[in-house]
Amino acid sequence: MPSKAALSSVLLVALGAAVVNKAFDFIIVGGGAAGLALAARLSEDSSRTVAVIEAGDDGQAVMERILVPALTYLQGVAVPGASHDWGYWTNSLGRWLHQPRAKILGGSTAVNALYMVRASSVEHDSWASLLPNADQDWSWNGFYPYMLKTENFTAPADASLTGTTVNETAHGRSGPVHVSYPQYTYPSAALWTPTMANLGLKTSDPQGGEGWGGYITPTTINPDDGTRSYAKTAYLDPTKDRSNLIVLLNSQATKITFDTSGSVPRASGVDFAQQSGGRTYHVEAKSEVIISAGVFGTPQLLQLSGIGPKALLDSFSINTIADLPGVGHHFQDHVLVPLSWSLVNRTVSGDLLVQNATFAAEQLALFHQGQLSQSLMSAPNNGIGYVSLKRLFDNDTYTAQFVQELRANMTSVVNNQGYTDDTLKAGYELTYSSEVDTLANTEVGAIELLLSSFGSWNQVNTTINMQAALQHPFSRGSVMINSTDPFVNPVITANYLNTDSDWEILRAGVKYLRKVASTQPLASLIQEELAPGPAVQTDKQIDDWMYLNAGTQYHPASTSSMLPLDKGGVVDPSLKVYKTQGLRIVDGSVIPIGLCAHLMGPTYAIAEKAADIIKANPTPNRTPNISGAASVRPSVPMLSSLLALVASVIVFSL
Ligand SMILES: Cc1cc2nc3c(=O)[nH]c(=O)nc-3n(C[C@H](O)[C@H](O)[C@H](O)COP(=O)(O)OP(=O)(O)OC[C@H]3O[C@@H](n4cnc5c(N)ncnc54)[C@H](O)[C@@H]3O)c2cc1C
Ligand SMILES: *[C@@H]1O[C@H](CO)[C@@H](O)[C@H](O)[C@H]1NC(C)=O
Ligand SMILES: *[C@@H]1O[C@H](CO)[C@@H](O)[C@H](O)[C@H]1NC(C)=O
Ligand SMILES: *[C@@H]1O[C@H](CO)[C@@H](O)[C@H](O)[C@H]1NC(C)=O
Ligand SMILES: *[C@@H]1O[C@H](CO)[C@@H](O)[C@H](O)[C@H]1NC(C)=O
Ligand SMILES: *[C@@H]1O[C@H](CO)[C@@H](O)[C@H](O)[C@H]1NC(C)=O
Ligand SMILES: *[C@@H]1O[C@H](CO)[C@@H](O)[C@H](O)[C@H]1NC(C)=O
Ligand SMILES: *[C@@H]1O[C@H](CO)[C@@H](O)[C@H](O)[C@H]1NC(C)=O
Numbered sequence: 001m002p003s004k005a006a007l008s009s010v011l012l013v014a015l016g017a018a019v020v021n022k023a024f025d026f027i028i029v030g031g032g033a034a035g036l037a038l039a040a041r042l043s044e045d046s047s048r049t050v051a052v053i054e055a056g057d058d059g060q061a062v063m064e065r066i067l068v069p070a071l072t073y074l075q076g077v078a079v080p081g082a083s084h085d086w087g088y089w090t091n092s093l094g095r096w097l098h099q100p101r102a103k104i105l106g107g108s109t110a111v112n113a114l115y116m117v118r119a120s121s122v123e124h125d126s127w128a129s130l131l132p133n134a135d136q137d138w139s140w141n142g143f144y145p146y147m148l149k150t151e152n153f154t155a156p157a158d159a160s161l162t163g164t165t166v167n168e169t170a171h172g173r174s175g176p177v178h179v180s181y182p183q184y185t186y187p188s189a190a191l192w193t194p195t196m197a198n199l200g201l202k203t204s205d206p207q208g209g210e211g212w213g214g215y216i217t218p219t220t221i222n223p224d225d226g227t228r229s230y231a232k233t234a235y236l237d238p239t240k241d242r243s244n245l246i247v248l249l250n251s252q253a254t255k256i257t258f259d260t261s262g263s264v265p266r267a268s269g270v271d272f273a274q275q276s277g278g279r280t281y282h283v284e285a286k287s288e289v290i291i292s293a294g295v296f297g298t299p300q301l302l303q304l305s306g307i308g309p310k311a312l313l314d315s316f317s318i319n320t321i322a323d324l325p326g327v328g329h330h331f332q333d334h335v336l337v338p339l340s341w342s343l344v345n346r347t348v349s350g351d352l353l354v355q356n357a358t359f360a361a362e363q364l365a366l367f368h369q370g371q372l373s374q375s376l377m378s379a380p381n382n383g384i385g386y387v388s389l390k391r392l393f394d395n396d397t398y399t400a401q402f403v404q405e406l407r408a409n410m411t412s413v414v415n416n417q418g419y420t421d422d423t424l425k426a427g428y429e430l431t432y433s434s435e436v437d438t439l440a441n442t443e444v445g446a447i448e449l450l451l452s453s454f455g456s457w458n459q460v461n462t463t464i465n466m467q468a469a470l471q472h473p474f475s476r477g478s479v480m481i482n483s484t485d486p487f488v489n490p491v492i493t494a495n496y497l498n499t500d501s502d503w504e505i506l507r508a509g510v511k512y513l514r515k516v517a518s519t520q521p522l523a524s525l526i527q528e529e530l531a532p533g534p535a536v537q538t539d540k541q542i543d544d545w546m547y548l549n550a551g552t553q554y555h556p557a558s559t560s561s562m563l564p565l566d567k568g569g570v571v572d573p574s575l576k577v578y579k580t581q582g583l584r585i586v587d588g589s590v591i592p593i594g595l596c597a598h599l600m601g602p603t604y605a606i607a608e609k610a611a612d613i614i615k616a617n618p619t620p621n622r623t624p625n626i627s628g629a630a631s632v633r634p635s636v637p638m639l640s641s642l643l644a645l646v647a648s649v650i651v652f653s654l
């Protein structure tokens with residue numbers, strides 16, 4: 001069989017007239033949440049050419065598992081060993097923990113749990129306050145319009161079923177991403193909002209800036225057919241007639257190249273390869289290279305390209321283009337721990353889909369027939385709650401004392417991190433204090449509560465899970481290359497629960513969940529606690545159990561933080577990488593602090609905002625050097641393709 005490259009060359013000859021390109025105005029690395037949103041917006045200007053380089057394929061082979069909401073929970077696409085998973089692992093809490101990230105067009109939005117959540121105005125204002133004299137406004141007021149721009153919101157058909165309220169002014173209705181509510185409602189989900197209300201939590205629509213309370217969250221579902229709306233369907237597919245946008249699939253960027261002839265290194269293009277040890281190709285950038293490779297891929301690519309902590313680069317004999325100590329540092333993640341309960345009388349839960357294949361097949365058929373309100377396959381998990389520190393501890397004296405200790409412990413916590421670089425220390429102190437302020441004085445959640453219909457405890461009864469997840473962790477980790485081979489994953493040091501305060505807050509979250517389970521009306525469905533179970537009571541017992549059961553909520557962030565350079569920052573408020581020209585980062589890795597949210601929503605909005613920043617002030621074009629560059633052109637659309645792609649195959653006519 002001819003190789004893909006050879007085959008493509010043949011195609012090129014056959015279609016000699018097709019567009020051939022070796023240089024683009026913008027090259028975007030990574031076709032995920034941020035990358036595709038940015039590509040769609042930048043290519044609105046037909047005079048500017050845009051290429052997206054994506055390591056994964058178009059996902060066609062797993063499309064049903066992408067599109068049907070419940071299949072995400074039953075047959076995940078980014079699971080260990082799967083070809084659409086990057087295979088990232090971290091050694092933390094005494095175990096190897098999987099860090100799912102999708103290697104697929106659409107990135108992690110193709111595989112995620114569909115929650116569309118916004119953080120609070122307090123948190124965005126706190127983000128902005130880290131950036132004195134910023135030329136861009138990252139406060140709530142500067143960010144909120146882009147959250148609206150992302151979405152096309154549809155209110156629930158019957159909000160009274162779940163007690164959902166809608167703040168009409170807090171939603172966009174002309175954006176590309178469908179945001180709505182599933183048409184099927186589990187019995188436990190129907191009781192969630194009233195239970196939250198009985199605990200004293202706010203249940204009104206949280207998306208206008210007051211993100212706390214307990215409610216049914218909107219999800220990225222197309223209300224017309226119940227399918228997932230994600231970066232590919234929402235942002236990319238509608239651009240399929242644009243000849244100025246090209247997406248290269250199965251192509252992993254291995255290096256950003258620089259022109260170092262001037263005083264500041266200028267990004268000149270991107271090297272990429274289709275497999276480890278495979279041939280390396282190059283495309284040239286006229287204006288900018290924009291990295292949207294996500295929280296692990298972005299710092300890895302920067303380090304491989306000579307942008308990062310000099311000592312690290314030296315240890316791998318990588319020529320330093322820019323010594324930026326912050327690249328890969330400041331990692332933080334929401335740590336989660338799941339508890340489970342059995343339900344009375346085999347109350348319907350997602351377990352039925354797990355336990356009974358015949359039933360699952362029937363439910364899938366109903367979904368495909370459009371009987372969405374009859375099918376469990378329509379419904380992702382969607383009951384959540386954000387609980388403040390003072391509500392968790394339920395003792396104002398104790399809360400005040402805890403906050404005081406948090407402040408007093410900062411120096412030792414920061415020193416414990418072992419940073420040898422003063423700017424990293426200063427950045428940790430800055431974000432640590434800002435997060436203490438956020439938690440101390442507001443209703444912003446220290447813990448998120450999540451209701452899951454997929455407990456799967458045993459075959460006898462049906463169950464639910466409820467999870468507690470730390471939202472403003474004080475622990476920090478890192479992402480560092482361990483090889484000069486781009487196909488060897490970086491080392492992820494998560495440092496989960498590395499501070500006393502993180503342990504204590506998460507433990508309080510576990511206790512709070514037990515309170516939820518015993519609060520009506522949800523309590524009426526619950527038979528007994530299965531995990532951790534009644535034997536686990538003391539703080540020590542809870543901690544031991546958390547150590548064995550905690551893991552990621554899939555919200556890693558901050559590995560290329562937007563912070564001042566003297567605070568270990570990697571990008572400035574215009575998302576430009578410090579000490580370089582023509583290079584930006586646009587993805588979840590720039591978020592500098594914990595946000596009480598799931599990170600897809602904020603990441604889409606970062607990309608929307610970035611597009612306006614770049615359109616208003618693009619880096620002036622350079623003259624590309626195309627003599628060694630590969631030619632790239634759109635492919636023939638695949639016959640079987642549900643969604644004709646813009647372009648999918650690279651043609652190498654070297
Ligand atoms: C299992 C799971 C569940 C989640 N659930 C939710 C949820 O319910 N709600 C929510 O809001 N968030 C959720 N998230 C998080 C959310 O999906 C991410 O925060 C968001 O997708 C991040 O966007 P991004 O653009 O930074 O990265 P991604 O969307 O991951 O995109 C990065 C892209 O870059 C590509 N790439 C990486 N390196 C290279 C390279 N060197 N060359 C070429 N391409 C490269 C990747 O293949 C990928 O396509 C979940 C995540 C996971 C993994
Ligand atoms: C928003 O979604 C609804 C439901 O699918 C659709 O009818 C409407 O056309 C969409 N609006 C836009 C601007 O795309
Ligand atoms: C509704 O949203 C607007 C912003 O669009 C916000 O100002 C207002 O406070 C919100 N109302 C409530 C009750 O949250
Ligand atoms: C399962 O359900 C049966 C019958 O309701 C009950 O007796 C039993 O305790 C339940 N088992 C578990 C593990 O919940
Ligand atoms: C469970 O089933 C029993 C027996 O049919 C019934 O008496 C009881 O009311 C049911 N409980 C709930 C919460 O539905
Ligand atoms: C499995 O589902 C089928 C179809 O709904 C149903 O007929 C059967 O009784 C179920 N089996 C069990 C063990 O519940
Ligand atoms: C509240 O916290 C204080 C300080 O830790 C403690 O002394 C007191 O006993 C607590 N009150 C209650 C009711 O638990
Ligand atoms: C502060 O540090 C002390 C000593 O290490 C520890 O016992 C305590 O739990 C810490 N408290 C907080 C809130 O960080």
Ligand SMILES: *[C@@H]1O[C@H](CO)[C@@H](O)[C@H](O)[C@H]1NC(C)=O
Nearest residue numbers: 091481482483489490491492
């Ligand atoms: C880093 O690379 C070395 C040498 O290949 C290997 O022995 C080590 O296990 C790697 N470390 C991690 C954490 O993967």
Ligand SMILES: *[C@@H]1O[C@H](CO)[C@@H](O)[C@H](O)[C@H]1NC(C)=O
Nearest residue numbers: 259282624625626627628629
């Ligand atoms: C252009 O690229 C070719 C191939 O990589 C290289 O040999 C040449 O030196 C470059 N020219 C300039 C002016 O940089």
